[in-house]
Amino acid sequence: METIRERLEEDLRTAVGRLRQMGGAVAVEDVPGAIGDNSPFADEVDEIQANERREIGFATRELLVGRVNRLSAALDRLNDGEYGTCVECEEPISPTRLQALPEVQTCVRCQDRIERLGRQFDQDEDEVETVSDDE
Numbered sequence: 001m002e003t004i005r006e007r008l009e010e011d012l013r014t015a016v017g018r019l020r021q022m023g024g025a026v027a028v029e030d031v032p033g034a035i036g037d038n039s040p041f042a043d044e045v046d047e048i049q050a051n052e053r054r055e056i057g058f059a060t061r062e063l064l065v066g067r068v069n070r071l072s073a074a075l076d077r078l079n080d081g082e083y084g085t086c087v088e089c090e091e092p093i094s095p096t097r098l099q100a101l102p103e104v105q106t107c108v109r110c111q112d113r114i115e116r117l118g119r120q121f122d123q124d125e126d127e128v129e130t131v132s133d134d135e
């Protein structure tokens with residue numbers, strides 16, 4: 001049977017490997033303003049697609065970096081005997097939750113609260129440019 005430690009180590013290897021794979025290609029596109037307001041794109045569709053590709057690459061990379069950090073933190077906590085305890089409220093995290101997401105550091109309740117806070121911060125960036133036809 002696979003132990004939590006083996007699972008964490010394997011997930012960590014996989015995430016680091018994927019990050020290394022995409023590292024080179026994404027690094028160039030990460031530079032803010034590389035495709036900026038004075039875009040040389042004549043075709044707006046090309047510009048939108050380039051932006052989407054850049055955002056997907058960036059988001060995936062951010063997710064992987066976050067995953068790597070969480071997995072190594074989880075291994076640290078395993079070594080310290082703190083694994084499975086919520087870092088926010090210090091209540092035990094449910095075994096079902098740990099089985100589904102071995103790298104989590106918070107219980108469902110705290111995770112919920114954190115995600116709600118995160119969404120509040122995100123909302124400022126969610127403004128969508130709308131094109132209006134009536135003048």
Ligand SMILES: [Zn+2]
Nearest residue numbers: 086089107110
């Ligand atoms: Zn908690």
